[in-house]
Amino acid sequence: MNRAVLQSRWCRFPLFILLLLAAAMGSGCKKEGPYPNHEIEIVIPFAPGEPADIAARIIQPKLSELLGVPVGLVNKPGGGGALGTFAVAKAPPDGYQVLATSSSVFTVLPATASNLSYSLADFTPLGSYLSDWSVIAVAVESPWKNLEQFVEYAKKNPGKLNYGSPGAGTVSHFAMEQLKQFYKLEIEHVPFSGAVQVKEALLTGQLEVAAxxxxxLAPLFQSGELRPLVTTAEDWLPKYPDIPTMYEKGISDFPMRIGMGLFVSAGTAKEISERLSGALATIMQDPAVYAAADAAGLDVDYRNPDASGKVLGIEAVVIRAAAEEFQMKN
Incomplete structure (x- = not known):
C-alpha cells in the first residue's frame, strides 16, 4: 500500500468521527415528545395525614391512569405550607412539578405572615377539587361537653389553657383565633408541624383543646376518642349534625373552607396546564372519587381553573380584612 493511499484514508478518518459526533449531538437536541413523557411529581406542602395530603392521595392513581405516566407524591411540610409552595413556585414551568395544597397558603397565610416569598401570581390554577372544614375539639375525657362549657371555663381561667393547630397561618389556627377574639379568651397557641401531631398531643393530654x-379528626370522633365542639362549616355537617357552626354562633361572618386545589408554576405552557386541568375535570366525574372523598370525610367541591382562581381571590380579601381586624399579622 503506497503512502498516498494511507494519507488519503487517514484524512477521511477525522471526517468520519466528526459526522458521528454531529449525529449524536443532533439526536441529543431533539425536542421531548408530547407532554407528559416521564414521571410527574405532586408536591404536598403539608405533612402526611393533613386534609391536603388525604385529598391528593385520592386523585393520584386516577391522574397517573389518565396521563399515562407515574405520578409520585412528595410531602414538603414547613412554615404552614410556605416551604413546599415556594418550591413549586420556583420549579421549571414544564408541568412536572404540581402543587397539591389547601387554600390556606394563598388566603390565611398571606394575611397572617410577613415576608412570604411567593404569591398566587406565581402560579397557574388547574382547578379545585375537594374541600374540608376545620373543627375545634377536645378529648372525650374532657369535662367540657359543649362549646358553652368550654368558653365558660376559659373565661374563668385566663391563661391556663393552651390549644394546638397544624401550624401558624392554617385555617385551623385562624378559626381558633377568631373564637378567642369573639369570646375574649386568653388561650396560648401551640403550633405543630401537622394535624397528626396535633391529634396525638390532644389524645395524650398535652393539649386541652385543638383545631x-x-x-x-373524623375517625377519632367516630371511635369516641375526641369530642367536637364547633366547626367552621357554613351548614350543619350531614354526618355530624350535632356539631354547631361558628357561622351560626355569630363567631365568624363567613364559613372557613379548607379548599384543595392543584397548581403549576406560572409560565407553564397553556397546552400543558390544559392537559392537567382536563385530567382533573375528568377525575371529578368519577363515582369512585366521590365514594373515596365521602369515606375520608371530604366534600367534592370541583371548580374549573378560572372559578378556582376567582374564589381564592375573594377568600383572600375577606380573610385579610378579618386578620387586620383581629390584629393577627405576625
Missing amino acids: AGLAT
Missing part, C-alpha cells in the same frame, strides 16, 4: 381538619 384541625375534619378529615384528620
Whole structure:
C-alpha cells in the first residue's frame, strides 16, 4: 500500500468521527415528545395525614391512569405550607412539578405572615377539587361537653389553657383565633408541624383543646376518642349534625373552607396546564372519587381553573380584612 493511499484514508478518518459526533449531538437536541413523557411529581406542602395530603392521595392513581405516566407524591411540610409552595413556585414551568395544597397558603397565610416569598401570581390554577372544614375539639375525657362549657371555663381561667393547630397561618389556627377574639379568651397557641401531631398531643393530654381538619379528626370522633365542639362549616355537617357552626354562633361572618386545589408554576405552557386541568375535570366525574372523598370525610367541591382562581381571590380579601381586624399579622 503506497503512502498516498494511507494519507488519503487517514484524512477521511477525522471526517468520519466528526459526522458521528454531529449525529449524536443532533439526536441529543431533539425536542421531548408530547407532554407528559416521564414521571410527574405532586408536591404536598403539608405533612402526611393533613386534609391536603388525604385529598391528593385520592386523585393520584386516577391522574397517573389518565396521563399515562407515574405520578409520585412528595410531602414538603414547613412554615404552614410556605416551604413546599415556594418550591413549586420556583420549579421549571414544564408541568412536572404540581402543587397539591389547601387554600390556606394563598388566603390565611398571606394575611397572617410577613415576608412570604411567593404569591398566587406565581402560579397557574388547574382547578379545585375537594374541600374540608376545620373543627375545634377536645378529648372525650374532657369535662367540657359543649362549646358553652368550654368558653365558660376559659373565661374563668385566663391563661391556663393552651390549644394546638397544624401550624401558624392554617385555617385551623385562624378559626381558633377568631373564637378567642369573639369570646375574649386568653388561650396560648401551640403550633405543630401537622394535624397528626396535633391529634396525638390532644389524645395524650398535652393539649386541652385543638383545631384541625375534619378529615384528620373524623375517625377519632367516630371511635369516641375526641369530642367536637364547633366547626367552621357554613351548614350543619350531614354526618355530624350535632356539631354547631361558628357561622351560626355569630363567631365568624363567613364559613372557613379548607379548599384543595392543584397548581403549576406560572409560565407553564397553556397546552400543558390544559392537559392537567382536563385530567382533573375528568377525575371529578368519577363515582369512585366521590365514594373515596365521602369515606375520608371530604366534600367534592370541583371548580374549573378560572372559578378556582376567582374564589381564592375573594377568600383572600375577606380573610385579610378579618386578620387586620383581629390584629393577627405576625
